[in-house]
Amino acid sequence: MKFGKEFASQMIPEWRDAYMSYSCLKTLLKEILIFRQRQIMYRSPAKAPVKATSLKRKGSLFRTFSGLTSGYGNTSPRKDEEDEVILVSAMQVADEEQGEELRSYQTTFLRSTEEGSDFEQVFFRQLDLEFNGVIKFYQGKVEEVLKQAEELNIQMDALIALRIKVNDPHAIPPFINEKTSGAYPLEVIQEINTSGDGNEEEEEEEEEKKRSDDRKGYKMASLEVLNHIKLNDTAETPRSTVRSVFHLGKSELHYNKKELKYAQEKLKLAFIEFHEKLRFLKSYSFLNQLAFSKIMKKYDKITSRNASDAYLKTVDESYLGQSDEVVKLLERVEAAFIKHFCNGNRRQGMDTLRPKAKRDRHRITFFVGCFFGCSLALIVAIIVLVHARNLLQHRSRTAYMNTIFPLYSLFGFVVLHILMYAANVYYWTRYRVNYSFIFGFKQGTELGFKEVLLLGSGLSVVTLAGILSNLEMDLDERTQSYKALTELLPLGLVIVLLLITVCPFNIFYRANRFFLLVCLWHCICAPFYLVTLPDFFLADQFTSQVQLLRSLQFYVCYYGWGDYKQRDASTCNGSNIYKTIHIVVAVIPYWIRVLQCLRRLCEGRDSTQAMNALKYFSIIVAVVTRTIQTQIGQADGRYTETTTEIATAATDGRYMTIKYIALATSIFATIFATYWDLVMDWGLLCRNSVNPWLRDKLILPKKSIYFIAMVLNVLLRLAWMQTVLGFHEGRFLHRNALVAIVASLEIIRRGLWNFFRLENEHLNNVGKFRAVKSVPLPFSHEDRQKDL
Known part of the structure; x- marks a missing residue:
């Protein structure tokens, strides 16, 4: 090289x-x-x-040895001044x-x-x-x-003093030996030395001399520093958030093990960074x-x-x-x-x-190729089976699309999102976007694109095998009596997937699974946790997985109410409670983002978060109106296999009113969100930039890619139009299939957004030369001169 x-x-x-x-x-x-x-x-x-x-570098069999201690300069003798x-x-x-x-x-x-x-x-x-x-x-x-080293010195003095005080609550200032566990004030030592007869004084002087000789080389830790420090209670938990609201961010020391553990963890991370x-x-x-x-x-x-x-x-x-x-x-x-x-x-x-660098393992590459090959084979087998048995024209086609298809589409959404993330990781790595630092992964635990592909391809094999086995069991006459049991196969896959996610054992990338669970918990508890980039990044992913959340809702209803025994989803689809929850589930991801934006706004970090919260609120209004329009259309029989009924029923005033409201709110939300994507999240459309309508610094070598990405972002955001304008299904395409296609397009759009969003974040870090995380220190000192 x-x-x-x-x-x-x-x-x-x-x-x-x-x-x-x-x-x-x-x-x-x-x-x-x-x-x-x-x-x-x-x-x-x-x-x-x-x-x-x-x-160009020329190859040579013999090179002059430059030495090991000669530095970078040439060791040849200097020439005359005329040659300078x-x-x-x-x-x-x-x-x-x-x-x-x-x-x-x-x-x-x-x-x-x-x-x-x-x-x-x-x-x-x-x-x-x-x-x-x-x-x-x-x-x-x-x-x-x-300067940071000077601050860490003060923090270490406070930590050692706190450690001594916790281990020995009777320790008395001002001085204590770092090695011994007892504490003696200077006056007590002098009193001991001056008491008793002469012989005892000489013996004690000799013993004290020996003790002083033993203490040489050991620094005496001062406990006075504890009088001038407070414990920083950073807003990272719901309790600490409430304390910060009432200006109780700094608490007095109570000299317990909990405080000591907290201080040690914080200071350990600070030393590592x-x-x-x-x-x-x-x-x-x-x-x-x-x-x-x-x-x-x-x-x-x-x-x-x-x-x-x-x-x-x-x-x-x-x-x-x-x-x-x-x-x-x-x-x-x-x-x-x-x-x-x-x-x-x-x-x-x-x-x-100094953690060791990750090494590529050939077995991961092997299993990725194996799983992808199996996935292709299973897809071909499903297509052949569908055409051989003419399942598209089968009498149970509608029941299958209304029940089994939504169950398995959940896994399809997950696999597609994983594959998009794998592509993001690949291109982030290729163009040196430091995604590991931006997300805050522990060094050495971040997943490469091959590991992500391994997870996605493995899940796709299991899902496709389940689909194929479900089709075979339904078509086989010998398993007709076990139809209720075959319906439990998707539920079993979901349970296995959830168990693997929360598994406490060190398998299946435990560090990454726990990192995901922590971020998920922060999203659920918004706005009581400090909002970091991984938290709102994950919440943004869920805004593109609304259909996945609705599939989970269908799982609860389908299996909870016993519809799986007859393969009939009429109980779920006909329930008003189910329809209401259907709207709430779609709103939850956007509402989490609203709360996160308000939390960041209250912290005073970014005043533009008010507009960002308004953007997500406008999307909430658009999603609610579109969902209500769809539910009204289903109740009135508009979304059927024939398009003539849709045209004749379009005169209903209530339906047309909500349709126009949905159209207006969706257009407003789309324009707002598109502008925010391109200008705020991607940092593009800068008129006076070195690169016209882009930004001054770009990572990708071809500028045309950015314009293509902007156009695709706009087009993919318009996928909601199929709901408002009534393009719900055609002759051969079921409505649930069309919904799954639209949801997949949104996942693809989110994958494109992920790359350019992190690219912009990386360039912002580059502009500020920010290459190391800033770890909050455990102690705050009132008077630094006193501590010194």
Whole structure:
């Protein structure tokens, strides 16, 4: 792999703009190369063309060993002053943003009188610009982590003091040995030393001397810090939310184990994220130094000059090469984490701080291919069976479509959504969208697209096998007496799927299942939980799975009321309670989003959430009116197999009134939601953007894809028109089949939305250079000077 591609692959995605622009400098070197090639051709036109030096890496069996401790510079001796090409000077420049003075480097090209020197001057100007930008970013990040380290010191002092106080409630300030469990005030020690006769005093002095010698190397932890701190009760539970409403976010310490456990978990996460940020900085420094070394070596190779020695010496002597704060902090953080959070177990501590990268397993690829092959075979078998038995014209066709089809369509919606998510993961990974960081997955537990495909294809095999077996059992005369038992097959599949989801054992990606359940619980309990991106992202997925929720409602009614014994859904469809719940079920996902938007609005994070809540409320009105229109049409017999009845019954005033209301509310909600999708969620339709009607930064290489996605989003959002305009079923298409197709189109639209929504979120993180999660600290200190 060429260095340019390797350099890009190892970049931290959120800091990509802060790295040295290797491709830009390489482009400038190509211009120098082209100029020199033309110069050679013009000077000797009659001779054979001379092969000029290229930028491509040449293979060689023998390479010079550069040593292990020589740094990035060339170890060859410096040439005479007459051979010097550049002169790098440092100067102090005021930084207007930070209000400080920074060291800036400027390169003077000493061969400016030579022909074609303009190209090389442009190269060094750009090189200085990149170098100064890298130093400025790195120095700013180092200062940032030093401040965070200072805050973590205070937090650790408070944690150790709290740990001592919880383990020994009788501990007395001001000092206590970190190793011993007892606590003695300084006055008591002095009183013991001065009491008794001379011999006892000498013995006690010797014992105290021994104890003081034993205590050497152990830091004495102060308990005074507990007098100036409070426990941060962040709004992450319904109880803490209520406390925050009444401004009770900070609570006094009660010195119990529950508080200690809470503080340890929070501070442990803070150390893990802080360590990851330090590793990012270390990698950033190393990669940029290596990139400057590579680009200067290429310059020397093209121009046959010796400028790399001087410039790389400047790089080594700069803040980027000389600063060792990050390395020292890494060592101290690792030592502190191992000692205080892993009981001195270095292997456990390093596995936590530096989790191993996931490895692709060939068996996953094998099973994905196997399950997809089985799925295709089962689909072909079902199609052949339907046509061979002429089931489309069978007398029980209507009963089957009204009962069994809605039961199995639930699994179809789930499989389709999983497949769309697998496609999202694939393209997020391909275009380096850091979806794992955005969703907040624990490092190493995120699912790749192959694992997601494994789940989707496995579920599709089970579902298709159930459909095929159900058809066979219904057609076989020997199983006619067991028809009630065969109807329980879909219910069994649902129960198995739910049991696997809540299974506490470490199988079937337990970490991801529990992450999903936690987000689902946060959605159910909205707005009592702090709204994070995974929470409202999951709620948005449910807004596109309304038909799945209605299928679950049908499961409860069909099996709860015993309709499965006669394969007749008239009890459910004819119940007014069922129809009312049918509307409520469709409203629930949108109502959850309304509550989440209001919660974020109350937190003061984003004032636009008021408009977002209004958008979902308008969708609620549109969904309710469309559902009522459909129910009225079914009650009046409009949705039948013949379209003439629909036309003759269209004169009913009540039906036409609700139809016009549904049409108006749906148009308004569609325009509102489409605008929000394209402008707010995707960040597109920017008139003054570098990319017209898109945004300044794009991830996909072709701009046309964004316009196609916008058009598809609009068209797929208009799928509701089949409900309002009466296109409910044709001659060969049952109404439930049409509903399933429309629901599938909405799932596909949501899959497209997912990719561009996360792309926009990723670019926002890139703009803010946000590559590490911000973990709330457990303690807040009133007076920092006192703690210090």
